[in-house]
Amino acid sequence: MLATHSPPRHSIKAYSKLGLHVYDPLIVNLVAPRVWGCDPDILIDHYRDHVTSNHADIGVGTGFFLDRCGLPSANPRLALIDLQPNCLEHTARRLSRYRPSTYLRDVLSPVDGIPGGPFDSVALPGILHCLAGDLTLKSRVFDNIAPLTRLGTKIFGYTLVYDGVSQSASRRLVHPLLNRLRVIDNTHDRLEDLHHALATRFIDCNVELVGCMALFSAIAPSPASLRQ
Numbered sequence: 001m002l003a004t005h006s007p008p009r010h011s012i013k014a015y016s017k018l019g020l021h022v023y024d025p026l027i028v029n030l031v032a033p034r035v036w037g038c039d040p041d042i043l044i045d046h047y048r049d050h051v052t053s054n055h056a057d058i059g060v061g062t063g064f065f066l067d068r069c070g071l072p073s074a075n076p077r078l079a080l081i082d083l084q085p086n087c088l089e090h091t092a093r094r095l096s097r098y099r100p101s102t103y104l105r106d107v108l109s110p111v112d113g114i115p116g117g118p119f120d121s122v123a124l125p126g127i128l129h130c131l132a133g134d135l136t137l138k139s140r141v142f143d144n145i146a147p148l149t150r151l152g153t154k155i156f157g158y159t160l161v162y163d164g165v166s167q168s169a170s171r172r173l174v175h176p177l178l179n180r181l182r183v184i185d186n187t188h189d190r191l192e193d194l195h196h197a198l199a200t201r202f203i204d205c206n207v208e209l210v211g212c213m214a215l216f217s218a219i220a221p222s223p224a225s226l227r228q
């Protein structure tokens with residue numbers, strides 16, 4: 001693990017050791033299906049559809065979905081990337097059967113210095129809604145992952161958007177609360193902007209709304225055109 005840059009950030013403050021302890025029962029198994037309107041099985045299936053055995057995961061949290069999806073090979077190349085050391089330690093322990101490598105990185109800067117060349121899949125699961133700013137600003141992460149990709153790399157993930165919030169009383173309560181606490185920052189995030197951010201950088205872009213969770217996938221063009 002190499003520390004490049006570790007300023008205090010709101011986007012990682014919830015992931016204390018205690019936060020990680022309650023994350024799966026509270027967020028994954030309760031809030032996701034009951035409030036976000038997105039059953040965890042849908043996200044597991046999204047992983048299964050796109051993950052490869054040469055995979056980089058950015059914003060790993062507790063590693064719940066990586067653990068449950070089952071990687072296509074018993075001996076994958078798996079890079080865990082996060083700005084929060086607690087998440088890297090927790091997830092590396094949970095996924096020790098795959099012997100993952102961990103990298104302390106801020107996805108708001110180019111994600112470089114990772115040995116072994118580009119990956120076949122890169123996931124950004126549940127991280128965009130934690131980052132500050134609107135989707136135009138957050139979309140920098142799609143440029144910052146260029147060092148991890150090559151032509152054909154699968155890019156996928158999911159993020160909470162505001163489009164579906166008005167449809168449910170619990171969402172109308174919980175979203176503003178989490179935004180006020182700055183655990184998430186998605187008041188200005190719209191499905192259409194996410195699609196635009198992907199379509200201007202990648203090919204074969206798909207965005208689907210499940211409750212207020214936007215599931216996305218795309219394919220990387222050559223790294224050179226990503227940087228343009």
Ligand SMILES: C[S@@+](CC[C@H](N)C(=O)[O-])C[C@H]1O[C@@H](n2cnc3c(N)ncnc32)[C@H](O)[C@@H]1O
Pocket residue numbers: 009011012015058059060061062063064065081082083084087105106107108125126127130131
């Ligand atoms: C909501 S959790 C998502 C966890 C998991 N991927 C999931 O789907 O349940 C967000 C993750 O993004 C990480 N994160 C937040 N800001 C980051 C940044 N600027 N750079 C890298 N990781 C970041 C957090 O530490 C945390 O692990």
